[in-house]
Amino acid sequence: MKNLLLFACGLLSAGAALADDAAILKCRAQTDTARRLACYDAMPVGATPVAAAAPAPAASPEQSFGLPPAAQKKMSADESRIRSTVVGRFDGWGPGSSITLANGQVWRVTDGSEAVMRPMQDPKVEVSRGLLGGYFLQVEGYNNSARVSRVK
Numbered sequence: 001m002k003n004l005l006l007f008a009c010g011l012l013s014a015g016a017a018l019a020d021d022a023a024i025l026k027c028r029a030q031t032d033t034a035r036r037l038a039c040y041d042a043m044p045v046g047a048t049p050v051a052a053a054a055p056a057p058a059a060s061p062e063q064s065f066g067l068p069p070a071a072q073k074k075m076s077a078d079e080s081r082i083r084s085t086v087v088g089r090f091d092g093w094g095p096g097s098s099i100t101l102a103n104g105q106v107w108r109v110t111d112g113s114e115a116v117m118r119p120m121q122d123p124k125v126e127v128s129r130g131l132l133g134g135y136f137l138q139v140e141g142y143n144n145s146a147r148v149s150r151v152k
Helices: 002-017 021-028 033-042
Strands: 081-085 089-093 098-100 106-109 115-121 124-129 135-139 145-150
Touching (some): 021 033
Antiparallel strands (some): 098 106, 106 145
């Protein structure tokens, strides 16, 4: 238990040590050694990287569903899932597949699961929040589900 607590604390504090990717690339492009060192020295220590900043809050709980907790709107217990349709032809998924929904959200399969289904046009899907904060996508009429994370 103690090791798990130390691991969790390490993960939480690791984000503060990251620097902005754009700033690092800018410094790396400096050809003069003294200027490059000055560029690295000028980077703020422990600042929140620009690339990791939370996106602007969405207009509704459904639009923010699946985003990092800081960007989500407060949801009630019955809003722990969204229903939509997959855009276009759909015949299943494999590891790493991206699935675009009609509501504009894009979800990526993060587990090693595969599902081969009969080809369908705009099938209905449900994305639900799992017990430990993960998300699962299920196609209506099928028992298979994939662990997914929101990409967009």
